[in-house]
Amino acid sequence: MSTPVPQTRPAPAAQQQADTAAPPAQTGTLSTVAAILRKELLIELRTLESVPGMSLFALTTFVVFHFALNRNNVDGDLAAGILWVTLLFAAMLGINRLFVADADQGGFDGFLLAPVDRSAMLLAKALALLAYLVVLEVVAVPAFALLLLGPPIGPALPGLVGVLALGDLGVAAIGTLVAAMAVRTRARDLLGPLLALPLLVPIVIGGVRASEPLLVLGHTGTPGARWLLLLGLYDLVFGLIAYALFDFLLED
Protein backbone atom coordinates (compact mmCIF):
# COMPACT_ATOMS: atom_id res chain seq x y z
CA MET A 1 0.00 0.00 0.00
CA SER A 2 1.36 3.40 -0.91
CA THR A 3 2.00 6.17 1.57
CA PRO A 4 -0.36 9.15 1.47
CA VAL A 5 0.99 12.51 0.34
CA PRO A 6 2.54 14.33 3.31
CA GLN A 7 -0.13 16.69 4.61
CA THR A 8 2.33 19.30 5.76
CA ARG A 9 4.96 20.41 3.34
CA PRO A 10 8.19 21.21 5.14
CA ALA A 11 9.94 24.08 3.37
CA PRO A 12 13.53 23.10 2.59
CA ALA A 13 16.06 25.41 4.20
CA ALA A 14 17.80 26.09 0.91
CA GLN A 15 14.52 27.13 -0.60
CA GLN A 16 13.76 29.53 2.23
CA GLN A 17 17.14 31.17 1.83
CA ALA A 18 16.93 31.49 -1.92
CA ASP A 19 16.07 34.91 -3.34
CA THR A 20 14.43 33.47 -6.41
CA ALA A 21 12.76 30.25 -7.40
CA ALA A 22 15.21 27.89 -9.02
CA PRO A 23 14.14 27.04 -12.55
CA PRO A 24 12.44 23.65 -12.44
CA ALA A 25 14.16 20.76 -14.17
CA GLN A 26 12.64 20.69 -17.64
CA THR A 27 10.90 17.46 -18.54
CA GLY A 28 12.49 15.79 -21.57
CA THR A 29 10.93 16.72 -24.90
CA LEU A 30 10.55 13.14 -26.11
CA SER A 31 8.94 12.09 -22.85
CA THR A 32 6.53 15.04 -23.14
CA VAL A 33 5.75 14.18 -26.77
CA ALA A 34 5.06 10.58 -25.75
CA ALA A 35 2.77 11.68 -22.90
CA ILE A 36 0.74 14.03 -25.12
CA LEU A 37 0.55 11.56 -28.00
CA ARG A 38 -0.62 8.80 -25.68
CA LYS A 39 -3.27 11.12 -24.25
CA GLU A 40 -4.43 12.13 -27.76
CA LEU A 41 -4.79 8.56 -28.98
CA LEU A 42 -6.54 7.47 -25.78
CA ILE A 43 -9.09 10.27 -26.11
CA GLU A 44 -9.66 9.46 -29.80
CA LEU A 45 -10.11 5.77 -29.01
CA ARG A 46 -12.67 6.65 -26.33
CA THR A 47 -14.61 9.32 -28.21
CA LEU A 48 -14.11 8.25 -31.86
CA GLU A 49 -14.67 11.90 -32.75
CA SER A 50 -12.19 12.31 -35.59
CA VAL A 51 -11.11 9.20 -37.49
CA PRO A 52 -14.53 7.57 -38.04
CA GLY A 53 -15.94 10.90 -39.24
CA MET A 54 -13.00 11.43 -41.60
CA SER A 55 -13.30 7.90 -43.00
CA LEU A 56 -17.05 8.07 -43.41
CA PHE A 57 -16.74 11.41 -45.17
CA ALA A 58 -14.25 9.95 -47.66
CA LEU A 59 -16.41 6.88 -48.33
CA THR A 60 -19.52 9.02 -48.84
CA THR A 61 -17.67 11.34 -51.20
CA PHE A 62 -16.47 8.44 -53.33
CA VAL A 63 -20.05 7.14 -53.55
CA VAL A 64 -21.24 10.63 -54.56
CA PHE A 65 -18.52 10.85 -57.26
CA HIS A 66 -19.41 7.35 -58.44
CA PHE A 67 -22.98 8.42 -59.15
CA ALA A 68 -22.33 12.06 -60.06
CA LEU A 69 -19.80 11.19 -62.77
CA ASN A 70 -21.99 8.29 -63.89
CA ARG A 71 -18.84 6.30 -64.54
CA ASN A 72 -17.75 2.96 -63.18
CA ASN A 73 -14.10 3.80 -63.41
CA VAL A 74 -11.77 6.75 -63.62
CA ASP A 75 -8.04 6.90 -64.17
CA GLY A 76 -5.09 9.26 -64.62
CA ASP A 77 -5.45 12.89 -63.57
CA LEU A 78 -9.17 12.62 -62.82
CA ALA A 79 -8.61 9.68 -60.47
CA ALA A 80 -5.71 11.42 -58.74
CA GLY A 81 -7.76 14.63 -58.38
CA ILE A 82 -10.75 12.86 -56.84
CA LEU A 83 -8.54 10.94 -54.42
CA TRP A 84 -6.51 13.93 -53.20
CA VAL A 85 -9.37 16.41 -52.94
CA THR A 86 -11.44 13.88 -50.99
CA LEU A 87 -8.54 13.14 -48.64
CA LEU A 88 -7.93 16.87 -48.19
CA PHE A 89 -11.51 17.62 -47.13
CA ALA A 90 -11.62 14.52 -44.92
CA ALA A 91 -8.39 15.69 -43.26
CA MET A 92 -10.03 19.06 -42.51
CA LEU A 93 -12.48 17.29 -40.19
CA GLY A 94 -9.59 15.94 -38.12
CA ILE A 95 -7.70 19.26 -38.23
CA ASN A 96 -10.73 21.14 -36.91
CA ARG A 97 -11.01 18.86 -33.88
CA LEU A 98 -7.30 18.56 -33.13
CA PHE A 99 -7.15 21.05 -30.23
CA VAL A 100 -10.81 21.17 -29.21
CA ALA A 101 -10.43 19.02 -26.08
CA ASP A 102 -7.44 21.12 -24.99
CA ALA A 103 -9.24 24.41 -25.53
CA ASP A 104 -12.54 23.32 -23.96
CA GLN A 105 -11.20 21.32 -21.03
CA GLY A 106 -8.24 23.43 -19.94
CA GLY A 107 -5.59 21.23 -21.50
CA PHE A 108 -3.69 24.26 -22.79
CA ASP A 109 -3.44 25.75 -19.31
CA GLY A 110 -2.35 22.45 -17.79
CA PHE A 111 0.35 22.15 -20.44
CA LEU A 112 1.48 25.79 -20.17
CA LEU A 113 1.94 25.45 -16.40
CA ALA A 114 4.38 22.59 -16.83
CA PRO A 115 8.14 23.07 -17.25
CA VAL A 116 8.20 21.58 -20.73
CA ASP A 117 9.37 22.46 -24.22
CA ARG A 118 6.33 23.99 -25.95
CA SER A 119 7.23 22.45 -29.30
CA ALA A 120 6.55 19.03 -27.76
CA MET A 121 2.85 19.77 -28.18
CA LEU A 122 3.33 20.66 -31.85
CA LEU A 123 5.20 17.43 -32.49
CA ALA A 124 2.74 15.27 -30.54
CA LYS A 125 -0.30 16.82 -32.21
CA ALA A 126 1.27 16.52 -35.68
CA LEU A 127 2.05 12.84 -34.98
CA ALA A 128 -1.52 12.27 -33.80
CA LEU A 129 -2.88 13.91 -36.96
CA LEU A 130 -0.47 11.83 -39.03
CA ALA A 131 -1.80 8.68 -37.38
CA TYR A 132 -5.39 9.75 -38.14
CA LEU A 133 -4.45 10.37 -41.80
CA VAL A 134 -2.82 6.96 -42.11
CA VAL A 135 -5.96 5.25 -40.75
CA LEU A 136 -8.08 7.38 -43.07
CA GLU A 137 -6.03 6.29 -46.08
CA VAL A 138 -6.07 2.62 -45.05
CA VAL A 139 -9.87 2.86 -45.31
CA ALA A 140 -10.20 5.35 -48.14
CA VAL A 141 -7.70 4.07 -50.73
CA PRO A 142 -9.18 0.53 -51.01
CA ALA A 143 -12.68 2.06 -51.11
CA PHE A 144 -11.54 4.40 -53.89
CA ALA A 145 -10.09 1.47 -55.81
CA LEU A 146 -13.33 -0.46 -55.40
CA LEU A 147 -15.80 2.31 -56.20
CA LEU A 148 -14.02 4.47 -58.78
CA LEU A 149 -10.58 3.45 -59.93
CA GLY A 150 -10.35 1.74 -63.32
CA PRO A 151 -6.82 0.33 -63.27
CA PRO A 152 -5.95 -2.22 -60.57
CA ILE A 153 -4.52 -0.53 -57.49
CA GLY A 154 -1.94 -3.24 -56.72
CA PRO A 155 0.92 -2.15 -59.03
CA ALA A 156 0.43 1.52 -58.11
CA LEU A 157 0.34 0.93 -54.37
CA PRO A 158 4.04 1.18 -53.40
CA GLY A 159 4.45 4.47 -55.26
CA LEU A 160 1.11 5.80 -54.07
CA VAL A 161 2.00 5.04 -50.45
CA GLY A 162 5.18 7.08 -50.85
CA VAL A 163 3.36 10.06 -52.39
CA LEU A 164 0.61 9.92 -49.76
CA ALA A 165 3.22 9.77 -46.98
CA LEU A 166 4.89 12.95 -48.29
CA GLY A 167 1.52 14.67 -48.58
CA ASP A 168 0.52 13.55 -45.08
CA LEU A 169 3.64 15.11 -43.54
CA GLY A 170 2.72 18.49 -45.03
CA VAL A 171 -0.94 18.19 -44.05
CA ALA A 172 0.09 17.28 -40.49
CA ALA A 173 2.46 20.27 -40.17
CA ILE A 174 0.09 22.81 -41.71
CA GLY A 175 -2.99 21.32 -40.09
CA THR A 176 -1.48 21.43 -36.61
CA LEU A 177 -0.32 25.01 -37.05
CA VAL A 178 -3.66 26.21 -38.39
CA ALA A 179 -5.68 24.26 -35.83
CA ALA A 180 -3.69 25.88 -33.01
CA MET A 181 -4.37 29.32 -34.53
CA ALA A 182 -8.08 28.75 -35.06
CA VAL A 183 -9.03 26.93 -31.90
CA ARG A 184 -8.88 29.96 -29.62
CA THR A 185 -11.16 32.00 -31.83
CA ARG A 186 -14.94 32.05 -31.69
CA ALA A 187 -15.25 31.10 -35.35
CA ARG A 188 -12.83 28.19 -35.15
CA ASP A 189 -14.96 25.84 -37.31
CA LEU A 190 -14.91 28.42 -40.12
CA LEU A 191 -11.45 29.86 -39.62
CA GLY A 192 -9.66 26.49 -39.65
CA PRO A 193 -10.64 25.55 -43.22
CA LEU A 194 -10.33 29.16 -44.42
CA LEU A 195 -6.72 29.31 -43.26
CA ALA A 196 -5.77 25.73 -44.07
CA LEU A 197 -7.18 25.20 -47.54
CA PRO A 198 -5.08 27.84 -49.37
CA LEU A 199 -1.96 26.56 -47.61
CA LEU A 200 -2.79 22.98 -48.53
CA VAL A 201 -3.38 23.67 -52.24
CA PRO A 202 0.30 23.14 -53.20
CA ILE A 203 0.19 19.76 -51.47
CA VAL A 204 -2.88 18.77 -53.47
CA ILE A 205 -1.26 19.95 -56.70
CA GLY A 206 1.98 18.10 -55.93
CA GLY A 207 0.09 15.01 -54.79
CA VAL A 208 -2.14 14.90 -57.85
CA ARG A 209 0.74 15.44 -60.27
CA ALA A 210 2.91 12.85 -58.55
CA SER A 211 0.08 10.27 -58.34
CA GLU A 212 -1.29 10.75 -61.84
CA PRO A 213 1.26 8.51 -63.65
CA LEU A 214 0.58 5.77 -61.09
CA LEU A 215 -3.14 5.73 -61.76
CA VAL A 216 -3.19 5.52 -65.56
CA LEU A 217 -4.46 2.41 -67.30
CA GLY A 218 -1.63 -0.05 -67.71
CA HIS A 219 0.36 1.60 -64.89
CA THR A 220 3.42 2.48 -66.89
CA GLY A 221 4.51 5.56 -64.99
CA THR A 222 6.39 6.40 -61.83
CA PRO A 223 5.83 9.45 -59.59
CA GLY A 224 7.39 12.58 -61.11
CA ALA A 225 10.59 13.39 -59.26
CA ARG A 226 10.08 17.15 -59.34
CA TRP A 227 6.63 16.83 -57.78
CA LEU A 228 8.01 14.61 -55.06
CA LEU A 229 10.73 17.19 -54.50
CA LEU A 230 8.11 19.95 -54.30
CA LEU A 231 6.16 17.97 -51.71
CA GLY A 232 9.30 17.28 -49.70
CA LEU A 233 10.40 20.93 -49.76
CA TYR A 234 6.93 22.16 -48.87
CA ASP A 235 6.85 19.74 -45.92
CA LEU A 236 10.22 20.98 -44.75
CA VAL A 237 9.37 24.68 -45.07
CA PHE A 238 6.06 24.37 -43.25
CA GLY A 239 7.56 22.07 -40.64
CA LEU A 240 10.08 24.81 -39.85
CA ILE A 241 7.45 27.58 -39.94
CA ALA A 242 5.21 25.61 -37.58
CA TYR A 243 8.15 25.02 -35.22
CA ALA A 244 9.06 28.71 -35.24
CA LEU A 245 5.51 29.99 -34.69
CA PHE A 246 3.99 27.45 -32.36
CA ASP A 247 5.34 28.94 -29.11
CA PHE A 248 3.75 32.29 -29.94
CA LEU A 249 0.41 30.69 -30.66
CA LEU A 250 0.30 29.14 -27.20
CA GLU A 251 1.28 32.35 -25.42
CA ASP A 252 -1.31 34.90 -24.31
Next chain:
Amino acid sequence: MSALDVEGLTRRYGERDALSGVSLTLKQGQTLVVFGPNGAGKSTLLRVLATLLRPHSGAVRVLGRSLPEEAWAVRGHIGLLGHEPLLYRELSARENLRFHARLHGVAAERIEQGLESVAMSNRADEPLRTLSRGMVQRVAIARAVLHDPELLLLDEPYANLDPAAVGLVRGLIGADSGRTRVICSHDPGGGLAEADVVLGLRAGRQALLGPAADIDSQKIAGLYA
Protein backbone atom coordinates in the same frame (compact mmCIF):
# COMPACT_ATOMS: atom_id res chain seq x y z
CA MET B 1 11.74 36.71 0.72
CA SER B 2 8.54 37.92 -0.89
CA ALA B 3 6.63 35.27 -2.74
CA LEU B 4 4.64 37.91 -4.60
CA ASP B 5 5.52 41.50 -5.43
CA VAL B 6 2.95 43.27 -7.57
CA GLU B 7 3.15 46.97 -8.39
CA GLY B 8 0.59 48.81 -10.51
CA LEU B 9 -0.61 45.72 -12.35
CA THR B 10 -2.95 46.42 -15.23
CA ARG B 11 -4.47 43.85 -17.53
CA ARG B 12 -7.00 44.61 -20.25
CA TYR B 13 -9.38 42.54 -22.33
CA GLY B 14 -9.81 44.67 -25.43
CA GLU B 15 -10.73 48.15 -24.21
CA ARG B 16 -11.89 46.98 -20.79
CA ASP B 17 -9.55 47.04 -17.79
CA ALA B 18 -9.92 43.68 -16.04
CA LEU B 19 -7.29 44.78 -13.51
CA SER B 20 -6.10 48.33 -12.98
CA GLY B 21 -3.31 49.51 -10.71
CA VAL B 22 -3.25 46.51 -8.38
CA SER B 23 -0.31 46.45 -5.94
CA LEU B 24 0.44 43.94 -3.19
CA THR B 25 3.18 42.05 -1.44
CA LEU B 26 2.97 38.58 0.07
CA LYS B 27 5.67 36.84 2.06
CA GLN B 28 6.54 33.17 1.60
CA GLY B 29 4.22 30.85 3.47
CA GLN B 30 1.51 33.51 3.81
CA THR B 31 -2.02 33.36 2.46
CA LEU B 32 -3.62 36.13 0.44
CA VAL B 33 -7.39 35.94 0.16
CA VAL B 34 -8.97 37.92 -2.67
CA PHE B 35 -12.58 39.01 -2.35
CA GLY B 36 -14.77 40.74 -4.88
CA PRO B 37 -18.00 40.37 -6.81
CA ASN B 38 -18.22 38.48 -10.10
CA GLY B 39 -16.17 40.21 -12.78
CA ALA B 40 -14.03 42.07 -10.25
CA GLY B 41 -10.82 40.62 -11.70
CA LYS B 42 -10.05 37.83 -9.23
CA SER B 43 -9.62 35.07 -11.81
CA THR B 44 -7.64 37.41 -14.07
CA LEU B 45 -5.27 38.14 -11.17
CA LEU B 46 -4.77 34.40 -10.63
CA ARG B 47 -4.09 33.83 -14.32
CA VAL B 48 -1.52 36.64 -14.42
CA LEU B 49 0.24 35.22 -11.35
CA ALA B 50 0.11 31.74 -12.95
CA THR B 51 1.96 33.15 -16.01
CA LEU B 52 -1.01 32.32 -18.25
CA LEU B 53 -1.81 35.99 -18.96
CA ARG B 54 0.72 38.74 -19.55
CA PRO B 55 0.45 41.92 -17.52
CA HIS B 56 -0.13 44.92 -19.79
CA SER B 57 1.62 47.28 -17.43
CA GLY B 58 3.10 47.29 -13.96
CA ALA B 59 5.69 45.04 -12.36
CA VAL B 60 4.92 41.50 -11.26
CA ARG B 61 7.41 39.29 -9.46
CA VAL B 62 6.41 35.73 -8.55
CA LEU B 63 8.79 33.70 -6.36
CA GLY B 64 11.42 36.34 -7.05
CA ARG B 65 11.10 36.11 -10.83
CA SER B 66 9.89 38.89 -13.06
CA LEU B 67 6.87 38.24 -15.28
CA PRO B 68 6.55 37.75 -18.15
CA GLU B 69 10.31 37.71 -18.86
CA GLU B 70 11.17 34.92 -16.42
CA ALA B 71 7.88 33.06 -16.53
CA TRP B 72 9.71 29.92 -17.67
CA ALA B 73 11.54 29.83 -14.34
CA VAL B 74 8.43 29.75 -12.14
CA ARG B 75 6.36 27.32 -14.15
CA GLY B 76 6.52 24.05 -12.33
CA HIS B 77 6.59 25.88 -8.99
CA ILE B 78 2.95 26.91 -9.28
CA GLY B 79 -0.16 24.86 -8.60
CA LEU B 80 -3.31 26.32 -10.15
CA LEU B 81 -6.82 25.31 -9.22
CA GLY B 82 -9.17 27.41 -11.31
CA HIS B 83 -12.81 27.20 -12.29
CA GLU B 84 -11.85 24.56 -14.85
CA PRO B 85 -10.30 21.43 -13.37
CA LEU B 86 -7.68 21.24 -16.20
CA LEU B 87 -8.53 17.57 -16.62
CA TYR B 88 -9.73 15.65 -19.65
CA ARG B 89 -13.28 14.34 -19.25
CA GLU B 90 -12.72 11.20 -21.31
CA LEU B 91 -9.71 10.11 -19.27
CA SER B 92 -9.88 8.57 -15.83
CA ALA B 93 -8.52 10.27 -12.72
CA ARG B 94 -5.47 8.00 -12.81
CA GLU B 95 -4.83 8.69 -16.52
CA ASN B 96 -5.19 12.44 -15.98
CA LEU B 97 -2.77 12.42 -13.07
CA ARG B 98 -0.34 10.22 -15.00
CA PHE B 99 -0.42 12.73 -17.86
CA HIS B 100 0.33 15.67 -15.55
CA ALA B 101 2.96 13.66 -13.67
CA ARG B 102 4.79 13.08 -16.95
CA LEU B 103 4.61 16.76 -17.89
CA HIS B 104 6.09 17.71 -14.51
CA GLY B 105 8.59 14.86 -14.34
CA VAL B 106 6.96 13.52 -11.18
CA ALA B 107 7.54 9.93 -10.07
CA ALA B 108 4.70 7.49 -10.72
CA GLU B 109 4.27 6.71 -6.99
CA ARG B 110 2.96 10.23 -6.47
CA ILE B 111 -0.04 9.42 -8.65
CA GLU B 112 -1.26 6.72 -6.27
CA GLN B 113 -0.41 8.90 -3.28
CA GLY B 114 -2.36 11.77 -4.79
CA LEU B 115 -5.41 9.60 -5.47
CA GLU B 116 -5.30 8.23 -1.95
CA SER B 117 -4.94 11.65 -0.38
CA VAL B 118 -8.22 12.79 -1.96
CA ALA B 119 -9.90 9.42 -1.37
CA MET B 120 -10.34 8.73 -5.08
CA SER B 121 -8.42 5.45 -5.37
CA ASN B 122 -11.59 3.40 -5.68
CA ARG B 123 -12.97 5.48 -8.58
CA ALA B 124 -9.61 6.19 -10.18
CA ASP B 125 -10.23 4.23 -13.38
CA GLU B 126 -13.60 5.68 -14.30
CA PRO B 127 -13.79 8.42 -16.94
CA LEU B 128 -14.06 11.82 -15.31
CA ARG B 129 -17.29 12.59 -17.17
CA THR B 130 -19.01 9.90 -15.07
CA LEU B 131 -17.93 11.41 -11.73
CA SER B 132 -19.73 14.04 -9.68
CA ARG B 133 -18.45 17.65 -9.68
CA GLY B 134 -17.19 17.22 -6.14
CA MET B 135 -15.17 14.16 -7.12
CA VAL B 136 -13.74 15.97 -10.13
CA GLN B 137 -12.79 18.85 -7.84
CA ARG B 138 -10.95 16.41 -5.55
CA VAL B 139 -9.01 15.02 -8.53
CA ALA B 140 -8.27 18.60 -9.64
CA ILE B 141 -6.83 19.33 -6.19
CA ALA B 142 -4.65 16.21 -6.41
CA ARG B 143 -3.53 17.46 -9.84
CA ALA B 144 -2.72 20.94 -8.53
CA VAL B 145 -0.40 19.63 -5.78
CA LEU B 146 0.97 16.61 -7.65
CA HIS B 147 4.31 18.34 -8.34
CA ASP B 148 4.58 19.78 -4.82
CA PRO B 149 4.35 23.46 -5.86
CA GLU B 150 5.62 26.30 -3.68
CA LEU B 151 2.80 28.63 -4.67
CA LEU B 152 -0.85 27.62 -4.80
CA LEU B 153 -3.35 29.73 -6.74
CA LEU B 154 -6.84 28.64 -5.75
CA ASP B 155 -10.09 29.93 -7.20
CA GLU B 156 -12.90 28.98 -4.80
CA PRO B 157 -11.15 25.73 -3.96
CA TYR B 158 -13.89 24.31 -1.75
CA ALA B 159 -16.68 24.80 -4.29
CA ASN B 160 -18.64 21.60 -4.91
CA LEU B 161 -17.01 19.82 -1.96
CA ASP B 162 -19.03 18.31 0.89
CA PRO B 163 -17.82 18.95 4.47
CA ALA B 164 -16.01 15.62 4.65
CA ALA B 165 -14.16 16.35 1.42
CA VAL B 166 -13.26 19.85 2.65
CA GLY B 167 -11.66 18.24 5.70
CA LEU B 168 -9.86 15.79 3.46
CA VAL B 169 -8.27 18.37 1.17
CA ARG B 170 -7.37 20.95 3.85
CA GLY B 171 -4.13 19.15 4.50
CA LEU B 172 -3.20 19.51 0.85
CA ILE B 173 -4.25 23.07 0.14
CA GLY B 174 -5.06 24.49 3.59
CA ALA B 175 -2.89 26.63 5.85
CA ASP B 176 -1.17 23.51 7.23
CA SER B 177 0.21 22.68 3.79
CA GLY B 178 2.98 25.23 4.42
CA ARG B 179 2.66 26.65 0.93
CA THR B 180 2.22 30.26 -0.11
CA ARG B 181 -1.38 30.61 -1.21
CA VAL B 182 -3.58 33.02 -3.11
CA ILE B 183 -7.24 32.15 -2.69
CA CYS B 184 -10.23 33.73 -4.42
CA SER B 185 -13.28 33.51 -2.21
CA HIS B 186 -16.84 34.76 -1.80
CA ASP B 187 -17.08 33.54 1.79
CA PRO B 188 -16.05 36.37 4.17
CA GLY B 189 -16.03 34.16 7.29
CA GLY B 190 -14.15 31.21 5.83
CA GLY B 191 -11.86 33.41 3.74
CA LEU B 192 -10.85 35.65 6.65
CA ALA B 193 -10.07 32.62 8.79
CA GLU B 194 -7.54 31.47 6.18
CA ALA B 195 -6.05 34.87 5.33
CA ASP B 196 -2.87 36.61 6.41
CA VAL B 197 -3.49 39.37 3.89
CA VAL B 198 -6.78 40.43 2.34
CA LEU B 199 -7.26 42.03 -1.07
CA GLY B 200 -10.62 43.38 -2.15
CA LEU B 201 -11.29 44.02 -5.82
CA ARG B 202 -14.14 45.93 -7.41
CA ALA B 203 -14.40 46.41 -11.18
CA GLY B 204 -10.71 45.54 -11.53
CA ARG B 205 -9.58 48.15 -9.01
CA GLN B 206 -8.05 47.57 -5.62
CA ALA B 207 -10.74 48.55 -3.12
CA LEU B 208 -9.25 46.96 -0.01
CA LEU B 209 -5.82 45.75 1.06
CA GLY B 210 -4.40 44.97 4.46
CA PRO B 211 -3.57 42.40 7.09
CA ALA B 212 -6.48 40.08 7.83
CA ALA B 213 -6.36 41.12 11.49
CA ASP B 214 -7.35 44.69 10.50
CA ILE B 215 -10.25 43.72 8.29
CA ASP B 216 -13.69 42.54 9.35
CA SER B 217 -16.57 40.92 7.50
CA GLN B 218 -18.39 44.27 7.23
CA LYS B 219 -15.63 45.75 5.08
CA ILE B 220 -15.68 42.69 2.84
CA ALA B 221 -19.46 42.82 2.58
CA GLY B 222 -19.04 46.41 1.40
CA LEU B 223 -17.27 45.15 -1.71
CA TYR B 224 -20.45 43.41 -2.79
CA ALA B 225 -22.80 46.31 -2.02
